[in-house]
Amino acid sequence: MQRLVQQFIDNQWRPSRGGRYLPVVNPCTEEVIAEVTCGHPDDVDAAVAAARRALPGWQQTTGAERAVYLDGMAEGLSRRREDLARLSAVNNGKILAEAQLDLDDAIACYRYYADQARALDERQGQPVSLDMEGVQAHSYLDPVGVVGLITPWNFPLVTSAWKLAPALAAGCTLVFKPSEVTPLPERELADIVLEVGLPAGVFNLVFGDGEGVGSSMSSHRSIDKISFTGSNRVGEAIMAAAAPGSRGVSLELGGKSPILVLEDADVNEAADYVMAGIYFNAGQICSATSRLLVHEPLADDLYQALGQRIDALRLGNPLAEDTDMGPLTSARQRDTVLGYLTQADQEGLQAVRDGRQRALPQQGYFLAPSLYRDVPVTSRLWREEIFGPVLCGRSFATEEQAVALANDSEFGLAATLVGKDAARVRRLGRRLQAGTIWYNSPQLVLPETSWGGFKRSGIGRELGPWGLNAYLEVKHLIGPAA
Template identity: 55%
Template sequence: MKTVPSQLYIDGSWQDAASGQTLPVINPCTEEQLAQVTAAGAVDVDLAVCAAARAFKTWRHTSGSQRAVYLRAIAHGVEQQKDFLARLQSQNNGKPLTESHIDVGDVVATFAYYAQLAEQLDAQQNAPVAIPSDDFSASLRREPCGVVGLIVPWNFPMVTTAWKLAPALAAGCTVVLKPSEVTPLPELALAAIIAATGLPAGVLDVVTGTGQAVGAPLVAHPLLSKISFTGSNAVGSMVMKMAAADIKGVSLELGGKSAILVFDDADVELALSLVMGGIFFNAGQMCSATSRLLVAESMANALLARLKQACEELVVGDPFAAGTQMGPLVNRAQYERVLSYIERGIADGAQLVTGGGRAEGCQRGFFVAPTIFNQVPLDSAIWREEIFGPVLCVRSFASEQEAVALANDSEFGLVATVVTANAERAARVSAALEAGVVWVNAPQVIFPQTSWGGMKKSSIGRELGPWGMATFQEIKHVVNALV
């Protein structure tokens, strides 16, 4: 495998931290050390932000067409190294290689899409605005918001980065990126690809380290104009409080406790496929995991029996082994967290249908068996809180109204899936659900052209689509007196 950089990338060069400290990176499948990466601190964060601030003075004035050249070069570079990047993703994160290839394809598509949007900016700049006056004219400018900090999670390395970095660069912002300290290797490999495109020094700076050592001083830095964070609600709240101290812009992509609603006219095989994919893809480590199954009473027993069988047949193991369908959780802390939730579910009186412990045949690594609970109490922690693991909670419903009410009874509102053969019901339920994305009879397909984000405590702002770039732009209107 190619060598992955282990240092910080600041002002166009790779360098060690001022402290000289490093962090271990662990393979979640073997529990062995993969690498060591530089552990940055506040001094390094300051160097990175100052480099980005210097670069912004020039980068902000580049045309959209010029930025598009770099974005396409990044997409091409990722495409050229897709096999290497997919293997690195599976090594560091633990997801099956087939899933990692999907992730890399998403990265390519995202950079290519924002190259198109960047090109369109030139024609949109100084667009006339209709006003009810013959004495004045008005025009609209879209300008980059400044130096932005991007803090990304460990569940989709490179993907979440692409969703933030591509639109930020397209908008004309300069960036300081903090990868997760758990999965920094894919982001460092991506940074090396970006460096090879000739992107000007300081436009992208990558600082690895912990949330306390890097994330906190990054959010607090006075030269930062905006922070975009994806992660837990607890940390998101801290980010928002810190950003409020000097009125920084904030975008937050946080938790979910999403529902999949299966109605009595649904195709059982389709429902089975969508339920399994919605909770066991990436071992359930998705903010969009449809971890609450709401199924019509008339088909609940039949679907539950099929789900139990499918779970017990699901191949859990080495992400590089042929036929593996689910890998390990990302680290020991997550493994112990998920097992503790399973214990709480049992204590709360939920019926354990299958799973509930370490996956069979996996003697090492952070593997949890696909787990199903039935008739979960509505006040149970496993029904109301985000577990972030392969744990499905099931309840049945008697009517459409009850199904929608149960789905909406959550502090989160990220996504939902509706499974029904009735098009009118699908439209009606989709409109009633309090979620930012609703899939109807479809897997969790995500396109760069459509928005990503949710309602309630799931999000502030949107990613992807034109909305993803707008979050890194400021609007300026120029009003001229007509002489």
């Protein structure tokens, strides 16, 4: 059993000052496969001090120089792709094919920001067009400084790439806290950092939970900015902790995303998009399209097609090639989702498929997909983020009603539209309150396009040039024209 009781600080593994430890569990077998330190505020102090010492030298490097390291990190992940995918599947519970997609996404992200780092050099010193004669101004982009990065357990190596790659490209130094639930894949990043020769102190990896590490990072006065992905409850606590220092905060939080199936949609095609949008990664996706809105005449046929597809899903060992869905990542998350199924019983919801009535593997945190139809908009299952394989559906009669129902949420992360008239679905997409809207497509998340949402789904954007800008400060030099 692996023991993660050291912290990676200043390019060295150092014993944690923390005296508490947490088990790391294989969610398929319920076997304890590792032990991880809960961390200690002293660990955070040491990591922040290392990052602060490294900042002057790192921020003076050119974007082209930083790009070499980012390309090296992409290559390091590429060489380890199969091993890391298996490790992620064992630690997280997602099926191997999904874990392999995660690695590909992470690799693409590092390569994209290597290109962005090179392009950043050309953006420095750009002249600004002015109306005032005899005056000139030039714009520059400086790194924010020392940043604290906190990532969740549902997409190891992916959500960390979305933060690490742009932060390094911008010239920031960093302290990175991965989830204590899935620390094993993220631990490998330290070895890659050493391989590529990243200067000491630029990248610091600190294991821990919210009490031992997370709260200390959030309130640390020597961290210039915090970037967090996770729940709204924790995100709001981080924002409050960061407020006394007036430090920057980026938050990628929850979602309750709709998928709209219009009257001209092909039922089978629509069913495939619905399935992919909610049951991928056992529904543990912030962008899960967990609210199905279907035009009334298509409803019965669509629910029948979905029921058949749900019945065909094979639950089992994530490493087996014939498995379609693995377990939920933790017992805690499984129990949370089970609580919503109990709530559905109490509310008298109409189940098309009730996952508790299906035979499940003897071991593991498995939960079969559930599907409810004609769910009232007042239902907790309709309004709250469940973060599991639970889909709620409602029918609509008109386009206006569909848009109103889709936007009637405190979240606004993503949405999907399905219909044969591409011009129409794009027009409807412009009316939806969400950061990413797919039409006639699975959930493609591309490094070139932004990620983030409206309303309570977060603050700021990741990916694309917007992800890089999140780690940059704008500076102007103004003076007499030459």
